[in-house]
Amino acid sequence: MTAHPLSVVEVCSRTERDQFIKFPWRIYKNDPAWVPPLIIERKAFLDRKRHPFYQHGDAALFLAKRNGEIVGRIMASDDPNYNLLHQSNVGCFGLFECIDDRDVAAALFDAAASWLRKKSRTEMMGPIDYSTNYVCGLLIDGFQFPPTILTAHNPPYYQQLIESCGFAKAKDWYAWWFADPAKAAARLRPLAERFRKRWPVTIRPGNLRNIREESRRLRQIYNQAWEKNWGFVPFTEAEFEFMTHELKQLVIPDFTLIAEVGGEPAGFILCVPDINIALRHINGRLTTFGLPIGLIKLLYYKSRTRTARLIALGVIEKHRRTGIAEMLVLRIVEDAMIKRGFTGELGLTLEDNFMINRFLEAIGAERYKTYRIFKRTLT
Numbered sequence: 001m002t003a004h005p006l007s008v009v010e011v012c013s014r015t016e017r018d019q020f021i022k023f024p025w026r027i028y029k030n031d032p033a034w035v036p037p038l039i040i041e042r043k044a045f046l047d048r049k050r051h052p053f054y055q056h057g058d059a060a061l062f063l064a065k066r067n068g069e070i071v072g073r074i075m076a077s078d079d080p081n082y083n084l085l086h087q088s089n090v091g092c093f094g095l096f097e098c099i100d101d102r103d104v105a106a107a108l109f110d111a112a113a114s115w116l117r118k119k120s121r122t123e124m125m126g127p128i129d130y131s132t133n134y135v136c137g138l139l140i141d142g143f144q145f146p147p148t149i150l151t152a153h154n155p156p157y158y159q160q161l162i163e164s165c166g167f168a169k170a171k172d173w174y175a176w177w178f179a180d181p182a183k184a185a186a187r188l189r190p191l192a193e194r195f196r197k198r199w200p201v202t203i204r205p206g207n208l209r210n211i212r213e214e215s216r217r218l219r220q221i222y223n224q225a226w227e228k229n230w231g232f233v234p235f236t237e238a239e240f241e242f243m244t245h246e247l248k249q250l251v252i253p254d255f256t257l258i259a260e261v262g263g264e265p266a267g268f269i270l271c272v273p274d275i276n277i278a279l280r281h282i283n284g285r286l287t288t289f290g291l292p293i294g295l296i297k298l299l300y301y302k303s304r305t306r307t308a309r310l311i312a313l314g315v316i317e318k319h320r321r322t323g324i325a326e327m328l329v330l331r332i333v334e335d336a337m338i339k340r341g342f343t344g345e346l347g348l349t350l351e352d353n354f355m356i357n358r359f360l361e362a363i364g365a366e367r368y369k370t371y372r373i374f375k376r377t378l379t
Contacts, residue, residue, distance in 0.1 A: 019063060021046070059075055090123045093112045136152070138158055139158075152371060166376050174371075176347050176368065177365065178343060181334075188363060196323070199261070201261055211244060215244040222235060224317070252272070255308065267315035269332055270312045278298045308342045
């Protein structure tokens with residue numbers, strides 16, 4: 001019998017789920033860059049009855065314990081839609097948090113692997129929270145910078161833990177910092193003007209009064225524009241509605257633009273204020289002793305936020321050489337960033353999406369973070 005017995009249990013009770021959600025506070029207690037998640041949002045994300053992923057996929061949560069103390073956590077997830085589309089047999093791990101101990105990490109990955117084998121999967125990749133439509137990737141550089149909305153953050157030692165458990169690189173994603181919108185606008189204006197004279201493109205703000213119909217258009221563009229990207233899985237209608245509901249309090253019309261050609265959707269750009277700036281001040285809670293202290297702080301800092309994140313830029317393939325991407329970015333730069341005084345993050349972009357990466361470099365964006373997806377064969 002070992003001096004420090006280690007066990008991994010599947011999360012079954014509400015108490016265990018709450019322990020799963022709150023464990024990161026131990027890992028990041030001395031990390032000034034970490035942004036505590038909103039606990040109520042995490043509960044909704046993991047709610048099997050509410051989250052639309054469970055309408056077509058499945059997932060399980062695991063806690064690692066040593067002498068009754070929680071020392072790690074992991075989620076295993078299975079998305080039949082992804083495997084059907086890619087003709088693959090892959091499962092995912094996500095929400096990985098662990099003390100700096102290889103034995104704990106190995107036990108967590110073994111638990112996730114065992115669950116995925118019961119689903120007849122032969123490969124595991126991650127970190128991916130459900131699918132690539134949600135937070136994914138392990139931060140491998142840029143640890144000093146706080147995470148922006150819908151991006152990951154983790155300690156540097158996670159990479160070594162994951163690799164020591166038999167994982168190898170599958171793909172990298174880049175995040176870009178955009179600090180000089182005036183410089184970008186000067187470069188983009190003549191280019192966008194040349195395209196505008198050649199192609200009849202209409203660009204309009206998102207219609208927040210009919211957000212359900214607008215959401216349908218965005219999903220249509222997204223699923224067509226991203227379909228050939230690595231790791232792509234289409235958003236289901238329920239998933240896109242869920243995300244729209246989550247983001248609608250943040251969406252600003254000037255930050256969400258739709259490009260149309262002949263009245264048909266051709267591309268879109270979605271940029272939102274970085275709510276993480278505000279979340280850093282409330283430690284995951286909207287109320288304290290029944291009082292809405294966290295909510296008041298959240299609204300206060302949200303109103304003063306001048307940092308944004310470009311979440312998505314997509315153009316349907318047949319319209320990609322018509323300058324729509326350039327026109328959309330120029331509008332965001334001029335109307336959202338220069339007029340309102342915003343700077344922010346662009347991304348994430350795939351490491352081998354050379355066209356968009358060169359475009360971002362050309363307008364003055366600086367690559368400041370790298371996220372990695374790992375994979376491992378399940379034997």
